[in-house]
Amino acid sequence: MTELLVGTKKGLFVLQGEARSEKPFEVAARAFPGNVVEYAIRDPRSGRYFASVTSGHYGPRVMHTTDPTGEWEPTTGLTYPKDDEWTLERIWSIVPGEADGLMYAGVAPAGLFTSIDGGMTWELNRALHDQPTRKDWQPGAGGLCLHSIATWPGDPSRLALGISAVGVWLTEDGGASWRHGNKGLVPRYLPEDAAEDTFDLCVHNMHRAPLRPERLFMQFHGGVYRSDDAGETWISIADGLPADFSFPLAIDPADPDSAFVIPMVSDGDRVTVDGRVRVFGTRDGGETWTSLSDGLPQDDAYLTILRQAFDREGEGSELGLYFGATSGDVFGSGDGGSSWFSVRERLAPVTSVRVA
Amino acid sequence: MSVATVKLRSPLRDLAGGNREVSVEGSSVGDILRELERRHPRITGWVLDEHGRVRTHVNVFVDGERVQEDAPVAASATVHILPSISGGSR
Numbered sequence: 001m002t003e004l005l006v007g008t009k010k011g012l013f014v015l016q017g018e019a020r021s022e023k024p025f026e027v028a029a030r031a032f033p034g035n036v037v038e039y040a041i042r043d044p045r046s047g048r049y050f051a052s053v054t055s056g057h058y059g060p061r062v063m064h065t066t067d068p069t070g071e072w073e074p075t076t077g078l079t080y081p082k083d084d085e086w087t088l089e090r091i092w093s094i095v096p097g098e099a100d101g102l103m104y105a106g107v108a109p110a111g112l113f114t115s116i117d118g119g120m121t122w123e124l125n126r127a128l129h130d131q132p133t134r135k136d137w138q139p140g141a142g143g144l145c146l147h148s149i150a151t152w153p154g155d156p157s158r159l160a161l162g163i164s165a166v167g168v169w170l171t172e173d174g175g176a177s178w179r180h181g182n183k184g185l186v187p188r189y190l191p192e193d194a195a196e197d198t199f200d201l202c203v204h205n206m207h208r209a210p211l212r213p214e215r216l217f218m219q220f221h222g223g224v225y226r227s228d229d230a231g232e233t234w235i236s237i238a239d240g241l242p243a244d245f246s247f248p249l250a251i252d253p254a255d256p257d258s259a260f261v262i263p264m265v266s267d268g269d270r271v272t273v274d275g276r277v278r279v280f281g282t283r284d285g286g287e288t289w290t291s292l293s294d295g296l297p298q299d300d301a302y303l304t305i306l307r308q309a310f311d312r313e314g315e316g317s318e319l320g321l322y323f324g325a326t327s328g329d330v331f332g333s334g335d336g337g338s339s340w341f342s343v344r345e346r347l348a349p350v351t352s353v354r355v356a
Numbered sequence: 357m358s359v360a361t362v363k364l365r366s367p368l369r370d371l372a373g374g375n376r377e378v379s380v381e382g383s384s385v386g387d388i389l390r391e392l393e394r395r396h397p398r399i400t401g402w403v404l405d406e407h408g409r410v411r412t413h414v415n416v417f418v419d420g421e422r423v424q425e426d427a428p429v430a431a432s433a434t435v436h437i438l439p440s441i442s443g444g445s446r
Contacts, residue, residue: 057413057439058367058402074398079406087405 002313002332003028003356005049005068006324007037010348012051014068014356019313019320019334022341029069039308042068042356043096043103046118049356050075052091052105060090062105064119068356077122078105078113086111092147093308094119098156106146110137110163114175125175128161133199140164140202140221141267147307148206150231152213160206160216160231167201168218168231181231188222189267205249205307209256217259217286219249224261226286237286242273248310252319252336257285260292260312260321260337262305271302279321279337295340296331303327308352324350357381358431360388360418368437371398380435385416386425388435403437413440 004015004025011032017025031037032053038060040051049068054060063072080086086109093106103115105122112125137144148162160181161169168181185201187194194200202221209215218225218234223244225234238244243263252258260281264270272278277296280289297303303325313320319336322343330343330350362378369376373396380395382388386408393400405411408425415422417436418429429435 055402057411059405059411061401074401076400079401082406082408084406087407 002320003042004322004330004332004343005040005042005051005352005354005356006330006344006347006350007040007051007308007352008324008328008348008350009036011035012037012040012053012068013344013347015330015344017343019332022334022339024341024345025330025332025343027344031068031072032063037351038090039093039352039354041094041096041354043119045096045100048119050094050119052094054090060088060107062091062094062119062122075115075120075122077115078107080109080111080124089143090145092145093149095149095151098151098154102156104149104151104159106149106161108143108145109139110144110146110166112146112149112161112175127171127176128169128178131178137163137166138200142307148203150206150208150216152208153210155213158213158230160208162203162206162218164204165200165202165221167199167203168206170231181227182234183232184227184234184236185220185225186223186236204247207249207251207259209251209258210253212256215256215285217249217251219246219261221245221267224259224286226259237282240289241280242278245270246305247307248305248323250310250312250321252312252315254316254319255283258283259286260310262310262323264304270304272305275300275302277301277303277325277331279323279333279340281337292333292337293340294338295333303329306351308354309350311354313355320355322353322355324353326350358383358429358433360429360431360433360435362388362392362435362437364437368399368402371402372396382429384425384429385410385418385423385427385435388429389416389425389437413442414438415440 006013014029015025036054038052065072090108101118105113113122150160152158170181205219214230216227224238250260278293310323324330326349328347332343
């Protein structure tokens with residue numbers, strides 16, 4: 001049985017079903033009605049569920065539970081300091097770390113929070129927050145947000161972060177110090193004579209290949225990139241895609257040459273290209289891309305798939321893929337994208353999809 | 357020190373142990389809200405943000421008048437904490 005945690009503009013939907021049956025999933029629970037659920041995960045180590053919930057009235061917070069059909073409780077510490085000029089607006093991502101109890105949360109305005117007690121309490125990473133350039137950080141259209149946290153398998157000292165629009169940040173000392181990893185990224189939205197070392201770089205999504213952790217894939221604000229040196233430098237791999245603008249990104253953990261994207265027209269028209277919903281996959285590190293659209297809408301289907309609304313289940317021959325759109329539709333594939341089925345229709349606008 | 361009656365609706369009521377109203381000591385709205393957080397820690401962060409300001413889309417009324425954190429609270433006042441109509445779900 002597959003369990004999907006689908007964050008929407010109107011609460012969290014817990015969907016359950018069998019991917020191989022290609023039948024719609026059941027709605028096992030709806031939590032936080034009326035609130036935006038930005039993101040939700042289940043930490044496989046503890047079995048605990050976490051949801052980033054933003055109340056239009058009462059602000060953002062991370063809630064937790066061991067039973068997503070039951071009661072949820074707030075975690076603590078996920079706020080900027082009382083004397084800071086920033087106020088927490090939104091929690092974009094929650095990621096299990098590479099040590100017992102270690103977890104990360106990426107937030108807006110852009111900051112990294114760490115938990116060492118399995119997500120119950122959180123603390124701001126001061127080294128990133130105290131960067132002298134922070135006063136010059138510029139937001140993307142979705143805000144100034146830290147959305148991508150790429151851990152290094154087995155090594156909690158190494159992290160790569162993606163911030164919109166402040167580029168890639170790297171640490172090799174567990175977050176005690178940070179440096180940029182932006183070489184090769186081309187921001188077409190800046191003048192051609194913009195400074196070569198600009199950090200106004202709008203990373204949209206970033207994932208690490210766990211079997212070759214020095215390899216990362218990135219969906220940029222106009223561009224798809226790969227790094228083979230742990231995020232120091234980036235090369236374009238967008239040739240062969242119908243468009244290079246998008247937000248969602250997924251990988252097959254068993255195949256370091258794999259990546260999956262869902263192209264959208266442009267930053268001025270954030271919908272699927274030509275009214276066709278198509279996932280594009282590569283199995284050769286981005287040298288070539290294959291359209292994976294069997295079963296997806298191909299006629300006048302102008303969908304928007306948000307940054308966190310694409311995830312995978314399993315790996316290799318057992319790879320499943322799932323994504324949701326702001327139309328409220330959720331699609332799934334139990335065969336690595338070769339064929340797709342409708343997981344659920346007409347939910348609220350989907351902000352995130354994660355396999356529990 | 358004044359004692360005010362703070363009236364709560366869901367979800368704040370649930371965070372305060374299901375109490376629809378709570379008697380809280382304090383001479384200003386800020387005092388009352390901080391004391392409310394101290395007695396019911398699960399409310400922390402819901403009404404006041406991390407800087408101690410009433411959240412933008414929450415309204416606090418004292419005896420029917422909408423007020424800010426620094427407003428005085430008289431003995432036996434009734435304090436309502438309500439979501440504003442401007443802050444609904446996106």
